[in-house]
Amino acid sequence: MNLDPNALRSAFSRFMTGVTVVTTRTPEGEEVGFTANSFTSVSLNPPLLLVCPGNHLSSFDVFCRAKIFGVSVLAEGQEDVSNLFAASKEDRFAQCKWSAPHGGIPLITGRAAGFVCDRHAAVPMGDHVILIGQVVHFDQADRPGLGYGPDGYFSQGKERQAQAPGGGPITAGILLEQDGDIYLEADMAPPLIEVAPGQSPLNAMQEALQAQQIEATPDVVYAVYDDAGLGRRIVFRGTVTATPNGLQRVAIADLPGLALRDAALQSLLTRFAQEHATQSFGFYLGDQDSGDVMSMGER
Numbered sequence: 001m002n003l004d005p006n007a008l009r010s011a012f013s014r015f016m017t018g019v020t021v022v023t024t025r026t027p028e029g030e031e032v033g034f035t036a037n038s039f040t041s042v043s044l045n046p047p048l049l050l051v052c053p054g055n056h057l058s059s060f061d062v063f064c065r066a067k068i069f070g071v072s073v074l075a076e077g078q079e080d081v082s083n084l085f086a087a088s089k090e091d092r093f094a095q096c097k098w099s100a101p102h103g104g105i106p107l108i109t110g111r112a113a114g115f116v117c118d119r120h121a122a123v124p125m126g127d128h129v130i131l132i133g134q135v136v137h138f139d140q141a142d143r144p145g146l147g148y149g150p151d152g153y154f155s156q157g158k159e160r161q162a163q164a165p166g167g168g169p170i171t172a173g174i175l176l177e178q179d180g181d182i183y184l185e186a187d188m189a190p191p192l193i194e195v196a197p198g199q200s201p202l203n204a205m206q207e208a209l210q211a212q213q214i215e216a217t218p219d220v221v222y223a224v225y226d227d228a229g230l231g232r233r234i235v236f237r238g239t240v241t242a243t244p245n246g247l248q249r250v251a252i253a254d255l256p257g258l259a260l261r262d263a264a265l266q267s268l269l270t271r272f273a274q275e276h277a278t279q280s281f282g283f284y285l286g287d288q289d290s291g292d293v294m295s296m297g298e299r
């Protein structure tokens with residue numbers, strides 16, 4: 001069976017990893033290193049790990065013979081170090097900070113974790129070698145590691161911060177209206193979805209409605225608030241164009257009597273019922289306890 005290597009590489013890349021720089025010295029004492037995401041922890045007793053140097057590396061022979069090598073797990077923000085050890089042809093070690101805390105093996109400064117290993121085994125495997133090392137020194141820092149996936153680098157810490165100032169996730173909700181009624185989930189809350197990191201809340205909601213075969217369009221934002229326990233909430237109003245399955249139809253006028261467990265949502269639904277009665281809607285901006293309602297006029 002003929003497999004397309006590029007397609008295979010792309011499929012492999014769906015497996016998200018961290019990023020490491022693998023280092024050693026030539027017999028003459030010159031530092032060599034390359035970026036690797038083939039790092040895997042193998043065993044605690046004895047303490048073993050592996051990386052897979054490929055035969056395309058300029059330092060391949062050095063690593064195949066190395067008696068000792070190091071692995072620096074890069075921290076978020078160290079994309080430039082990863083690129084340096086993946087691409088640069090200049091002296092890589094002159095362009096980054098490093099130290100040699102054990103056995104003279106360079107480890108990258110600012111790493112999330114570092115390991116120095118005695119060579120345990122080197123098993124040729126296709127166009128790579130599985131280099132298994134026995135850990136003789138390790139350290140770690142209180143820093144999130146740098147991630148690598150199909151879209152390139154990512155970092156957990158930054159993704160979390162981007163989600164909401166409080167560090168929590170973003171949830172989008174929608175008030176689905178039809179002829180004076182609203183559609184709610186079985187627990188009487190409006191449909192709520194988690195917005196993936198970096199995703200637009202509006203797109204996320206449109207996709208979720210489509211996936212659930214709910215024919216509706218989110219048309220205005222009704223509330224944006226931070227809930228200390230739940231993160232940021234963005235609630236849309238939307239119009240239903242075909243009766244959705246699996247949701248409860250409730251008269252908007254009955255919303256104040258629902259007594260939802262989520263007090264912020266209950267207060268939002270109560271306000272919605274009151275505003276719906278006068279057809280004069282406001283936009284809420286605040287947190288779960290207090291905020292401002294700005295008039296949006298009639299709709």
Ligand SMILES: Cc1cc2nc3c(=O)[nH]c(=O)nc-3n(C[C@H](O)[C@H](O)[C@H](O)COP(=O)(O)O)c2cc1C
Nearest residue numbers: 034035036037038052053054057058059085086087
């Ligand atoms: C994120 C990332 C992960 C990589 N993982 C590996 C790996 O596990 N094994 C490998 O041989 N090359 C890997 N590479 C490619 C090498 O880093 C790159 O080919 C190498 O640095 C080239 O070094 P050279 O110029 O000394 O040959 C990776 C590259 C990147 C950007």
